[in-house]
Amino acid sequence: MSLKVQLQDAQKDALRAKAKARLSTLRMVMAAIKQREVDERIELSDEQIIAIITKQVKQRQDAAQQYHDAGREDLAEHELAEIPVLQEFLPKPLTEDEVAELIALAIEQTGASGVGDMGKVMGVLKPQVQGRADMGAISGLVRSKLN
Known part of the structure; x- marks a missing residue:
């Protein structure tokens, strides 16, 4: 079953269960997916949907941090409550060992020898x-390996 169908089914279930917060989050994701499909006139693949969900999670984390810094804990809690709903549809996160192994393989595969080859890696x-690890953390790890 495609990820889009899973999201639609979850949205219907949330509607039936009258779970307003969950329904709101799922509607927001479906709107983002639909917007991209209409803008680009394509049917999104699961990988592209994962990228959208990953971006939504990052936006929620950033917004929660900004609300927290501004002393608006009520709004920060609302943003943080949406993150687990979104993460249900992301693949299982990678462990640190798996990430290190993937980085080593990518460096070997590309023949990278310095920070200038970071883009290739x-x-x-x-x-x-994508969707399984924080790209910012991955970037830092790759940079440290290439130095």
Whole structure:
């Protein structure tokens, strides 16, 4: 079953269960998916939907941090409550060992020898770790390995 169908089914279930917060979050994700499909006139693949969900999670984390810094804990809690709903539809996160192994393989595969080759390594890693690990952390690890 495609990820889009899973999201639609979850949205219907949330509607039936009258889970307003969950329904709101799922509607927001479906709206983002639909917007991209209409803008680009394509049917999104699961990988593209995962990228959208990953972006939504990051936006929630950033917004929660900003609300927290501004002393608006009520709004920060609302943003943080949406994150687990979104994460249900992301693949299982990678462990630190799996990430290290993927980085080593990507460096070996691309023949990277310095920080100048970081783009090549990240290009190989991104499809493998999208939605399963924080790309910012991956970038830092790759940079440290290439130094």
